[in-house]
Amino acid sequence: xxxxxxxxxxxxxxxxxxxxxxxxxxxxxxxxxxxxxxxxxxxxxxxxxxxxxxxxxxxxxxxxxxxxxxxxxxxxxxxxxxxxxxxxxxxxxxxxxxxxxxxxxxxxxxxxxx
Amino acid sequence: xxxxxxxxxxxxxxxxxxxxxxxxxxxxxxxxxxxxxxxxxxxxxxxxxxxxxxxxxxxxxxxxxxxxxxxxxxxxxxxxxxxxxxxxxxxxxxxxxxxxxxxxxxxxxxxxxxx
Numbered sequence: 001x002x003x004x005x006x007x008x009x010x011x012x013x014x015x016x017x018x019x020x021x022x023x024x025x026x027x028x029x030x031x032x033x034x035x036x037x038x039x040x041x042x043x044x045x046x047x048x049x050x051x052x053x054x055x056x057x058x059x060x061x062x063x064x065x066x067x068x069x070x071x072x073x074x075x076x077x078x079x080x081x082x083x084x085x086x087x088x089x090x091x092x093x094x095x096x097x098x099x100x101x102x103x104x105x106x107x108x109x110x111x112x113x114x
Numbered sequence: 115x116x117x118x119x120x121x122x123x124x125x126x127x128x129x130x131x132x133x134x135x136x137x138x139x140x141x142x143x144x145x146x147x148x149x150x151x152x153x154x155x156x157x158x159x160x161x162x163x164x165x166x167x168x169x170x171x172x173x174x175x176x177x178x179x180x181x182x183x184x185x186x187x188x189x190x191x192x193x194x195x196x197x198x199x200x201x202x203x204x205x206x207x208x209x210x211x212x213x214x215x216x217x218x219x220x221x222x223x224x225x226x227x228x229x
Binding site: 032036041042043044045046049051090092094095098099100101102103104105106107 | 117118145147149156157158159162164169170173205207209212213214215216217218219220221222223
């Protein structure tokens, strides 16, 4: 089965500083990778996805992620953090059962410090 | 347009009782998923529907868990004889198809607390 690893459950970043959330995947086949964001008491919202069309993927709210096969990574970045970026972020991989079920990482709770 | 809705938003029950959780997917979405989000286990897949059939129910943790989908739309997740370890947020998602890489749209979840 495919899997993803996110390290550091809580991430603190100053407003205006770089946001970097790390995701490493394990997959025996070319993966489909996703980043989702979850705001308090809400469902998950797709930030961006990698489907092999381009290694640098741009998403909503100024986020982007780069797929690096050699490092089996799909790290999420945003150049300048905003207070509204405080949320939980999940990396996920399509689990290749042919039905798009997702396997999620443990998540990163992002705190933005004014 | 309307997104995925779930009801109830919160459910508190006593150990041993049965509960039903409802999901209304986006109209026209043929694929529907249930996931469970808990502190200890993170986000876990439970079951996948394509239309009214459930070709993948491998994530259901025990035979106390069952789900159905009717009319290719509404789905109900039923937990019988609830246990405290069933306490979690149950998330429903739908997508246009079950094809890999297709975006899944998530509902706000049902928070289940088993006392």
